[in-house]
Amino acid sequence: MFRPQIKVIDCTIRDGGLMNNSNFTFETVRAIYAAVCAANVDIVEIGYRNSKEMFSPSKYGLWRFCDDEVLKRLTDGIEPHTRLAVMQDAHKAVPEDLLPKSESVVDMVRIATYVKDIDKAIMLANNATEKGYQATINFMAISHVLERELDEALQQVEEETDVVACYLVDSFGALYSEDVDYLVHKFQRYLKTKEVGVHFHNQQQLAYANTIEAIIKNANYLDGTLYGLGRAAGNCPLELLFGFLKNPKFDLLPLLGVIGKEVLPLQKSIQWGYSVPYMIAGMLNRHPEAAIKLQSLPEDDPRRTDFVAFFEKMASEDA
């Protein structure tokens, strides 16, 4: 599926950072950045640009803040085939954290938001575009929104911003392909002058399949992460996405190399990928927090594998 409009975004460090408070070493992030550039990925989102008032730098790593001087060191000496992005949470970031584009190596700012925070998101997106960056707005937890509110928010994005793309984000890994069709089509109906982006989680092993479905329906901004590293069951694996996209500019080998050297060793400290607790959360359309907590119990705690009790608890909390 070679379509020149498609942009592939690696967000390994940004989404993976939700599992370790963004505490990746500089060397790991530099190796991943270099590999993603060598592979000709279009955009790499290296972390958050969130407020130090809301996140303590003593607890959270460099990649929760992505200070401009850190990013200059990160990118120094690496050919920038790949544009650099950071994410701001609508409810955890402030406009002052963005310098003018001329003073920064950042190219794109992605605003993550719940539908209810759309006005904050628009303010931050417009702050970014006014300062010279490209921007996107990414609607999180899309499986929990009221459609009337989503419709109104999409209309606002179309009319009140200059973002290049607007994303549907399946934070809970709850969507099936038919839901993806429906939502991509809805986004396209409102967003006449913007691209549609997609970001899926793998709680039900559907992140890659849903990305393919979205590609077929003409979504053009596609998020993936190396070996799927990301919150809970993780994301659409970038290496798989390269297999489906036939754009000859992509080079899979640098991705395979860095997965073996840098990403697999992270499994010692971060648990991501398919598991029964994540599957239960996805199937019930729930936040993965309780599943993450269950999996953080000691190895020999029998509650870790008492999936019947976990299911019953999760299902009853639905009531």
Added chain:
Amino acid sequence: MFRPQIKVIDCTIRDGGLMNNSNFTFETVRAIYAAVCAANVDIVEIGYRNSKEMFSPSKYGLWRFCDDEVLKRLTDGIEPHTRLAVMQDAHKAVPEDLLPKSESVVDMVRIATYVKDIDKAIMLANNATEKGYQATINFMAISHVLERELDEALQQVEEETDVVACYLVDSFGALYSEDVDYLVHKFQRYLKTKEVGVHFHNQQQLAYANTIEAIIKNANYLDGTLYGLGRAAGNCPLELLFGFLKNPKFDLLPLLGVIGKEVLPLQKSIQWGYSVPYMIAGMLNRHPEAAIKLQSLPEDDPRRTDFVAFFEKMASEDA
């Protein structure tokens, strides 16, 4: 997606047996059988009925042969909500290994075949139906067939057998949803009096998604395994499939229970599930054997994670 014609087949022990020479303990198989019955799965395929001339019973476990007396002990005292199936490989089984149905607890015999062995498969399928069993014919390695030969074989299945279903088996985990559409439609065109079945492998994390795609296209025989246990990256996870199918007769809880107690502990001795070597094999439409071999190297062998070298070797062998 509640459709009364749908039949769900658990083949955990049969397909998983390809990873350990069918050497599961009697207790494990009994626990899985009981759970699958309690969950109201339609059919359980508990192993192979292959020839002891071709497989040595000193190397292969009970579930490579599924002797009738073993199956009687296995099923004794468990309410048989679930029909019992065994698999015969067209090129590794003989008709004499099937007793008349009246002397056996087996209900269904599934014949696994390459397209080139279709005449042996038809002979074995007709042997089974004449002896009173239901039968299916399952075309393995469907991503490697010449279409003209497949067309002819499907015509033969329709005209020369009384099988209840005929399967497309994506042994290499190479198919995308568009391929699934195409093949299910082709099978349906030839098989006017039989159901279409699907069996997918998860090398590209598409086994469940492709099963959903096949359901939407009206395939009605659906294979899955507990926690995806099966060759290489494994199969469509049965617990996920239960989430998509809304038939109220299914009970997810017994599956969750037995996964925690019996299936997860098997991870100590069997490596299945998504990995980069399996992904490479699937993407290149290759047998997973080389990937299985790579993953059986000692933990500290650097070749295990040199995915660049593995990819280059696999890609060059394509030439």
